[in-house]
Amino acid sequence: MLIALSQPILKRLAAHPRYRQATTVLLYHSLPDEVYTHDFVAQAVAEGKTVLLPVVVSDTEMEIRRYTGPDDLSISSFGILEPSGEPFTDFAQIEFALVPGMSFDSHRNRLGRGKGYYDRFLPNIPQAYKLGICFDFQKLDEIPADKYDKKVDEVL
Numbered sequence: 001m002l003i004a005l006s007q008p009i010l011k012r013l014a015a016h017p018r019y020r021q022a023t024t025v026l027l028y029h030s031l032p033d034e035v036y037t038h039d040f041v042a043q044a045v046a047e048g049k050t051v052l053l054p055v056v057v058s059d060t061e062m063e064i065r066r067y068t069g070p071d072d073l074s075i076s077s078f079g080i081l082e083p084s085g086e087p088f089t090d091f092a093q094i095e096f097a098l099v100p101g102m103s104f105d106s107h108r109n110r111l112g113r114g115k116g117y118y119d120r121f122l123p124n125i126p127q128a129y130k131l132g133i134c135f136d137f138q139k140l141d142e143i144p145a146d147k148y149d150k151k152v153d154e155v156l
């Protein structure tokens with residue numbers, strides 16, 4: 001059901017100029033209540049993009065690792081498929097970042113999962129175009145934001 005609802009959103013993502021132009025992209029594997037991104041991640045690798053995924057390393061921090069294909073994945077304590085390789089630290093190379101959210105509002109604020117992982121990480125990649133995707137029913141008029149909350153550049 002949600003996988004079917006995801007298809008038109010993924011089509012627009014694949015066609016987005018900022019995504020198409022980017023060779024180094026930060027993506028994520030979706031959780032069950034999010035727009036389904038697993039096949040999209042595989043497609044990005046197949047297209048030859050340098051695909052990076054987040055890996056939760058502590059209660060507050062996440063790191064980024066290069067993802068080269070399904071052989072390279074293991075399931076984390078968070079229940080997310082994560083690559084097992086070395087951390088990727090050349091943040092300046094990241095041109096595009098897909099940012100997960102439980103909800104987004106019309107001011108491009110995002111509601112994450114309440115740990116602040118992306119709020120802490122996003123300042124590392126000021127140059128990257130940050131795009132949020134969500135279902136229409138996840139869009140809210142107003143999400144309360146504090147000083148740590150990072151906006152995305154666009155919500156599809």
Ligand SMILES: Nc1ncnc2c1ncn2[C@@H]1O[C@H](COP(=O)(O)OP(=O)(O)OP(=O)(O)O)[C@@H](O)[C@H]1O
Nearest residue numbers: 110111112113114115116117118119120146148149
């Ligand atoms: N850069 C930061 N430095 C210190 N604390 C921070 C920072 N960013 C966020 N926090 C704190 O982390 C906690 C969780 O943040 P928040 O509720 O915004 O998470 P979230 O954006 O929903 O989660 P996530 O980014 O993991 O999806 C809050 O108490 C917030 O103030």
Ligand SMILES: [Mg+2]
Nearest residue numbers: 112116119149
């Ligand atoms: Mg936040």
